[in-house]
Amino acid sequence: MILAFRWTFSNNFEALVLIEYVMRKVYTIGDCVLDLFFEDDKPVEARPGGSFLNSAVSLGRLGIKVSLISELGEDRVGMQIIKFLEQNAVDTQNISRFTDTNSSLALAFLDEHRNADYAFYKTRAGKKSYIIFPDDVNKDDVILFGSFLAIKEEFRSTLVSFLKSCKEKGAIIIYDPNFRAQHLPLLKDVLPYIKENMALADIVKASNEDFELICGVKKATEAKHWLKGVSSAVLIYTANKNGVFVYTDKLHSFVVPQIQPVSTVGAGDTFNASIAHFIVTANIGKKNIRLLKSEQIQEMVEFAVCCSQHVCMSFDNFVSPEFVRKLKK
Template sequence: MRKVYGLGETVLDIIFKDIQPVSAKPGGSVLNAMVSLARLGHSVSFISELGNDKVGELVVKFLKDNNIDSTYLQRYEDAQSALALAFLNEKNDAEYDFYKNYPEERLNIDLPDFQKDDIFLFGSFYAIDSRLRSNILRIVQHAISKGCIVMYDPNFRKSHAKDLDQLLKYVLNNITSADIVRGSDEDFANIFGAKTSEDAYRLVSDRCMNMVYTANANGVYLHTNQLEEKYEVNQIESVSTIGAGDNFNAGIIHSILKQGILKQDLKNLTKTQWNNIIESGIQLSAEVCMSLDNYISR
């Protein structure tokens, strides 16, 4: 059975609406995707780090309850698990404050047991943090060497734009490492100043030939070496958009596995295969926006 590996930050999301806390749950972009994939019946392993504290115990129990392998989850005695305060606005989009206390030496784990055609997802600021960069690269390059399908989600927030000069080289390297890049219109605007999916693909295509560009209610755009397509999305009354992009990623991966698509197939996928992939992403993304959960329902 093919396995899905996710590499990303673990946080406890505390969600506020109208200045009141309304929910608290394990989160982090990649973790959210891994939970949904596990709930869809896939074999999932999560690579991350946590403090050896009550929040860490809560997250570990949550992963176990959702059948997620935590073999590559590093626990720290001299650090605290990260918190993310998410403040929902009138459109139920979130703005964040993060609270982190990590040790100097981080993510010193054994290399995962990747197998050919497993799927490896990584992204967000975690994947470009200079303090983690050498260990991130070590894991990414191992996934490539083992023949995994590599998917990258930059999830690049406006708050990181001030450091773009330093971070851009890491983002570009991650794009080059990927078989599929899935990013939002805001990601590509914050990184490249791109105003359209065509602008973004011109800057990505020489590094990665498969790009999925999500633009909220304005639709989804697919660019590959053979196809350019736009997909409409249904208008919904969202409760929270926190896990929307993360679950779009899960939908892409779910469809790739369901269709039996291998790494060697990615160069020549048909329009029907891509339609299935994008529709799966749209469905999971919409479903998660209908609740305060960061993942699809059980």
């Protein structure tokens, strides 16, 4: 079943957006946490979180068939997160459960610009991963992964084996390094893993902060030049209020509307979800990723910016049901 609707973006660009219930599936890979938000050092909100949980929830709400590959404790937080995911049409059968520790927490301290400084309370440090990868990935399914879980040494062999298997099957792989400043002391050790992930990807979506931390470059053109020595992937470079840049065989640049955000947590994750949504609903196959027309790239980016800016206007880390209903009108 296909639902079609027209959406007019802030710059009067009108696009036909499809929500398509098809057999193609998106798999997201990442940690599950409970996000606790602080303003002026006071807790103000708590939400299920983790970059690729956020992406999965937005995809589920947008009507995409999505499965989250992760692990959670058999504790109250874990049960709360599982229930929340199931309520939002996210397949949880690929979430492994553990009993030797509790589920993890992430504390997000919001500054005056509504950007978050994180403190992570990871309970699995030094312990084996319980994650079991599925074997039902098909051609042109989408694999969306990144963040710290994707560069954990003890997780590398199983992750890389899974990604290589997906690549051989013809799945589309999207990688977002989502590299945080607190991980900078580890950069020398994990940089080979970041490069390997990029080499396996069809699309690398990364922010200006990612590239500045990872390789010290501050411009989109410099980022593309650096990536070219590592991977042949399409680059989607986000620079916050300074725009979005997409490099296929040529450069496509986009201005973004200026907003006053409530919280930027989840914005990048929703951007990733929107890219995966476009690939599935526009029926873009792996062989067509580098052949996208300018109009398609514009539609993809405009939709991704619209969704991610919507998320910035609340403490939620994902598109709201009300927003999705508005899209369908």
